Amino acid sequence: MLERFVNRSDAGRQLAAELSRYGGRSDVVVLGLPRGGVPVAFEIAMALDAPLDVFVVRKLGLPGHEEFGIGAIASGGVRVVDDSVLRAYGIDSATLEQITQRERRELDRRELRYRDDRPFPTLQDRVAILVDDGLATGSTMRAAVAALRAEGPKEIVVAVPVGAPETCSAMAQLADDVVCLMTPEPFYAVGLWYENFDQTDDDEVHDLLERAAMRAVPPR
16 A cells, blocks of 8 residues: 655655756756645755745636636746637637636736845746646646746646546646656545644745745855
């Protein structure tokens, strides 16, 4: 039987061992998906001696059926939309802009809360390691990968401690590299594979990013 992770920090340390080939490189940046992915990403960034940031993703939902995604926006001012879905449901540019502005306000609020005034890092020609605490359906991670492509990284790595087998397999078609430590069958839910899966709050995300940023500042 597979052993559960103690918590997100334990999962991050175990995941970091599988990502050691990316350690000590100046072209690597670790991006945690808030909120639960950030504690995992923090451990990876520390182990790899890489900068840590947060990649906030907001789904753009179909009016009246907001759970159905017609696109996504993400950190760095990125927006990706499915044009075929827009045409199929008759979503005009004004409606799309209205939806985008609403979700942009929430994304901006989260970014300010998490990052303060630190600018979003340049990802052009870098290796971006996208981290979450697990993959169930993978909808958020798919949106993150699509949005991240627009930033021009040379490689996108999806890294999670645990994921549904079919989701991890599907992710391999989107990302350049995928590391899923555990792919249990049956899967059921991400939280079942942690002894402690308490909710990560905004304060913890902010504090971890602050600690990582302070560590990256060279001594005078």
